[in-house]
Amino acid sequence: MEERFNLIKDKNLLVIGLGKTGISVIKKLLDLCLSITGIDNNPELNLEDAFGEYPYTGRNNLKIILGKDISVEKEVIKSADLVIVSPGVPDNVSIVKLALENKISVWSELELAWRLLSKEEQNRTIAVTGTNGKTTVVTLIGRIFNDSGKNCIVCGNVGLPLIDTINTESNSNSLKKDLIRVIEVSSFQLEKTYKFKPHISVILNITSDHIDRHETFENYGDLKLKLLANQNKDDWSVINIDDQYINKKIKAISEKKNNLPEIVKFSLEPKDDANLFYRDKHISYRIEGSSGEIDIKGSFLKGRHNISNIMASIAPAVLMDINKKSIEKTIKNFKPLDHRMEYLGFIKNIRCFNDSKSTNPDATSVAINDFGKEITLIMGGKDKNMDFSGLIQILNKKVKNLILIGETAPRIYGLAMGSCHDYKIYKCKTFEAAVKKGFEVAGPGEVLMLSPACASMDMFRDYKERGDRFKNLVTSKK
Template sequence: MSLTFIIGLGISGMGAARLLNAEGRKVIIFEQKKDERIYEIKKELEKEGIQVEIGEELAIETFIRFQKEIQEIIISPGVEWDHQTLNQLRDLNFTVKGEMSLAWQRLNCIPWIGITGTNGKTTVTYLLNHILESNGIKAPMGGNVGIAASEVARKFKCNPNNSLDWVIMEMSSYQIEASSEISPKIGIWTNLSPDHLERHKTLEKYRKIKRGLIEKSEIRIFNWDDIDLRSNKEDMPSGIWVSTKEKGTKENKIKVWVNSEGMIVNDGLSIFHSSTSNLIGEHNLQNILLVTATALEIGLCPREIEQGLKTFPGVPHRLEKIGEINGIEVFNDSKATNFDAAKVGISAIKSPSIVLAGGQQKKGDPSNWLNELQRRATGIVLFGKGAHSLHELIKSSGFSNEVICCESLANAVKLGIEMGLRYKAKAIILSPACASFDQYKNFEERGDHFRELIGPSLTIKGQI
């Protein structure tokens, strides 16, 4: 029997293994990490008949001994596409592909919506899924939202009665890079700012990867309000543009925009008011316009879109209001894993605010984030691996209010509440501006821990 190697035991690796196992394929998963959680997953998968090898290095020797059996090698998004060992495998004519390629091979009979961008793509994915599903359109979401694309494919393939109308996939640069054959019916590009440069090295390479997905899309939807997308318009393929600020010109046509009365306008016709949704912040208005343009292309009428917007509960960990502490609003924005995402969240809430930030610091330009802290934060609590370097960054920017460093999120929550009460802040926000991997397996686990820690202090609970 031919053999498939899967590298990485995260959500994507498990999804790929279960899909291939359901198809009767022989699978081995390699995982370099050794911790309690990994061993628990190993036991779970081995009960399903999936072989898991822990502690295996990503080295050419590991694969050579299975050379005659290997059919293909599937990598998780966390594995660098141009890793030296993967390049050696390609030179030896092994087939190497990303986990999302498996889903594409099995689901390309269904129209795809591919959503990419530096920030906002998760909100767009959740919101579009909600609007379509609430109008009777079967459109499961997967990919970078924490649901493996291959898991969506497995559920579809294992249930003959599970007919789908659309597939919605949030796609990170890692996933696009490893699955370049994906050609969505609709491609959405939310924005672009420096991120993941520790892996992609340059903004130009990062932009090129994102653009690759959009170029392969049949219908393309762009955010005119994003400076990078707008300034690179001449290099972009033709598409639909949306804006919260401009109605466009003959040369730069904006199809969906917001007029001075707050009405969303489509091709010159007012369709509904922008306040229909409870999502706060200008960035979320941009997300709403992207989703509205997409839903209109799919065939929904304005009334159906408006009703979906009214009932959308929001996205967990993305500017999620948890409740209040003596009138101070509390927000979980654990999904803000870079400076630009954190800046957007801080600008959307009431000020003065207390900001809890920290974790595994990424490369990127912090200037806009620092400016927003200066304008809106009355105090900052820093935690985790990046706390002290962030402290130096903030202090060197001229920030004059209180900044405290501590080791853990638990300490940060305690100190943040005390600071918020002392300074009569209007909001407390977990807005890390960093990845979570120094102390958590992902931003979801970090956000869940924040909810757990802050819960006992809440005097008014929000919708969680």
């Protein structure tokens, strides 16, 4: 066994949260650890569904605890050498507090997996964060690399957890030595990272989100910027200089930290300090002695936000010497992902769009920005204590009918009614009623759009279920 695995050899691991990430940690590391205890506060968690075909029963070094019991938690903490928290587990849950009080190291799965990568593997990592656009960008980067003949996998907050890409003697897989890992990283994952240091970091944008968890926008922004905290002059950071918050924070960081990564800047405008910029349906780039233009005319990715996403995807490819023609071909063939301004068709003389992935106000602002005043907008969902004031100001320019659903409906209704608005507002108790109302009030040739600006968990399992329900309801009208 390689020396890096001494980190967990003969250790007792406590895994908190048995969703996809927690289960992956157990499956990957059970044969390497002295023991693993997995704990989840859901007493009705279906372990057979969670573990799938993995033989979790009859393992002497695996213990699973379901349900919340503080006395059990106190007992479990006594034997733990290292605690791994799943992304959905916040600091304020009792068992995490107990671990911290007992000075037991608490890491995210991202931190653990990072430390189990070899130095060579760490040098082939690209990590992407941002409030919006992460999944589109990591998917496009992965496609660019794989289409060019490179061996690349997209992982992290989308698809496989990073831990699943680790090769171990006891759990070998087909992942090759030259694998490039493109990692989507959320603020939740970054909470418990300490040595995570991607070779190329990409920061897309930072706007208000997850304030219910992080309490303030400043806390949230600082977590996003942890992505480059450990990087040095041998690394690269790709940043969006159209984002004023990112610009301000990078300048402040550079005044405090001498050993910064090389900064690659992208912008929608041809600014003097931009390494990539957009002009006349082309992306111009000048990075590390390489320069050129990439034609994006005819790309399926529409809207200015997607031009930014394309630039953020081109930069790592240029840095890692991907052929320009290959990059261009992939971009032109790449189609938008489901639930991201997904065009559903011209139904009952109305253009219908599923943008269920817009789970914060800024994402919805971006979604409606490329339309005229023609939108019937279905909006609302779980309240994450976000600031809707900026979005409310934009609605008057783009929206003819606002249909509100979910937990946030009363709050958004109050903000809209208190603004100078000229659109009609409807509140619906069910999702089905909202879609029905949308078809009733949208005019011929106009737009019916689901772009909730909120998370989905008040009414649905996740944004995918919400988007799928919308698609089914809309397409049933054909």
